[in-house]
Amino acid sequence: MEINGINIIIQRKNIKNMYLRVIPPEGNVKISAPYFVSDDKIIEFVNSKMDWIIDKRSQIEKKEYLPDLKYLNGEKHLIWGEEYTLQLIANNIKSAFVKDDVLYLPVSKRSKIKNRQKTLEDFYRRELQNEIDNIYDKCTKIVGEKPEDIKIRKMKNWGNCKKNKVITLNLNLAKKPKICLEYVFIHELCHLIEFNHSKKFKMLMDKNCPKWREIKKIL
Numbered sequence: 001m002e003i004n005g006i007n008i009i010i011q012r013k014n015i016k017n018m019y020l021r022v023i024p025p026e027g028n029v030k031i032s033a034p035y036f037v038s039d040d041k042i043i044e045f046v047n048s049k050m051d052w053i054i055d056k057r058s059q060i061e062k063k064e065y066l067p068d069l070k071y072l073n074g075e076k077h078l079i080w081g082e083e084y085t086l087q088l089i090a091n092n093i094k095s096a097f098v099k100d101d102v103l104y105l106p107v108s109k110r111s112k113i114k115n116r117q118k119t120l121e122d123f124y125r126r127e128l129q130n131e132i133d134n135i136y137d138k139c140t141k142i143v144g145e146k147p148e149d150i151k152i153r154k155m156k157n158w159g160n161c162k163k164n165k166v167i168t169l170n171l172n173l174a175k176k177p178k179i180c181l182e183y184v185f186i187h188e189l190c191h192l193i194e195f196n197h198s199k200k201f202k203m204l205m206d207k208n209c210p211k212w213r214e215i216k217k218i219l
């Protein structure tokens with residue numbers, strides 16, 4: 001179907017909730033919807049997400065989305081919101097490092113994309129862990145709560161907090177400005193007090209991270 005001149009592709013699946021994606025390069029909207037949801041409900045859902053869709057489409061138009069990475073020399077990679085140029089080097093040193101605006105990635109000549117990705121992810125993980133250590137005292141003091149444990153994972157959400165007080169942070173936060181990590185960490189710490197996104201939770205966020213709404217937009 002078409003809404004506001006935007007192509008909407010609907011895929012019916014055996015799922016419980018609706019999911020929506022904006023697909024480059026045309027900016028078509030693809031929706032996965034359960035079989036039992038009516039077209040009217042889908043239209044309602046799309047309209048409720050229209051601001052976000054328009055935003056995504058303009059990013060795609062400006063080519064701000066990240067293309068598929070191949071881990072070749074000259075490729076751009078983000079670290080803490082800054083762009084670095086990838087330079088492959090011999091793997092006689094163990095880990096990736098940055099100097100000026102170059103990201104040096106030690107890989108063997110015959111390494112596959114997957115290995116290169118893994119080496120870079122190890123680097124991101126270290127960066128993120130360091131930064132978590134840096135902000136840990138500050139953030140836990142602000143919120144007045146401490147997690148049982150902090151894990152780093154590649155995942156869909158930026159973070160989550162389980163009932164057992166374990167906080168998980170998305171590895172990709174190492175690609176965003178550092179303030180984003182602080183915001184997500186405080187958000188998850190606030191869940192140790194309020195286990196939902198209620199009004200009370202938002203008031204907690206306003207108190208503990210007054211600029212959270214602006215920072216959320218960066219993410």
Ligand SMILES: [Zn+2]
Binds near residue numbers: 187191196197
């Ligand atoms: Zn939350």
